[in-house]
Amino acid sequence: MKLHAVLEALGQTDIHLIDQFMKGRFEHARSVLDAGAGRGRNLRLFAGMRRVAVDPDAERLGDLPSDVERHVGRVQDFDWAPEFDVVISCAVLHFAASEAEFEAMLRACWSAVAPGGVLFVRTAAVGGDFTVGDGVVPWCLAEADFAAWTERLGAEWVEPLRTSVVAGGRSMATWVLRKPGGAIFAP
Numbered sequence: 001m002k003l004h005a006v007l008e009a010l011g012q013t014d015i016h017l018i019d020q021f022m023k024g025r026f027e028h029a030r031s032v033l034d035a036g037a038g039r040g041r042n043l044r045l046f047a048g049m050r051r052v053a054v055d056p057d058a059e060r061l062g063d064l065p066s067d068v069e070r071h072v073g074r075v076q077d078f079d080w081a082p083e084f085d086v087v088i089s090c091a092v093l094h095f096a097a098s099e100a101e102f103e104a105m106l107r108a109c110w111s112a113v114a115p116g117g118v119l120f121v122r123t124a125a126v127g128g129d130f131t132v133g134d135g136v137v138p139w140c141l142a143e144a145d146f147a148a149w150t151e152r153l154g155a156e157w158v159e160p161l162r163t164s165v166v167a168g169g170r171s172m173a174t175w176v177l178r179k180p181g182g183a184i185f186a187p
């Protein structure tokens, strides 16, 4: 495949999500929920399976391909059945204004994961220095917080937490969890 075709296929997909594809994590997936999809860049590589997007910003969801099911609202405003093989929360949880809101968002995402399915999260980690939105300080988690939430959810680690730090800028963690039971996910 020519380089331009590879780039065309990948689009603006988050590089850390691409990493999960390269590790074969989504080989058996048939459905995906993007919780805070924005313009849906991370749904691109899931073409061909059931794709659902939720976001309070209706205008952003308007850019999505026609086969994508759309729900306008916050992820925590819906009652999700545990029916998605993959749930994505990419650069969304750090918009929480409080721990209660963070928990509501995280638990809503987790409730949508099918047994054996995967929750892929990118969110701010302690150690960075940046703002999100209009000067909003991000809701940041320390390594111990990620571990505590993983245990509270009853989740399994798919791989160790990875955090990338931009010097003088953001610190973002990639947190990949599996829901026990089922056999969707290829370890």
Ligand SMILES: C[S@@+](CC[C@H](N)C(=O)[O-])C[C@H]1O[C@@H](n2cnc3c(N)ncnc32)[C@H](O)[C@@H]1O
Residues within 6 Å of the ligand: 014, 035, 036, 037, 038, 039, 040, 041, 042, 054, 055, 056, 057, 060, 073, 074, 075, 076, 089, 090, 091, 092, 095, 105
């Ligand atoms: C930085 S953008 C990331 C969009 C997309 N995930 C991506 O990686 O390109 C954050 C998105 O989260 C959405 N958002 C904020 N709070 C949310 C919530 N509680 N539930 C769902 N989406 C939310 C915003 O409207 C925005 O589209």
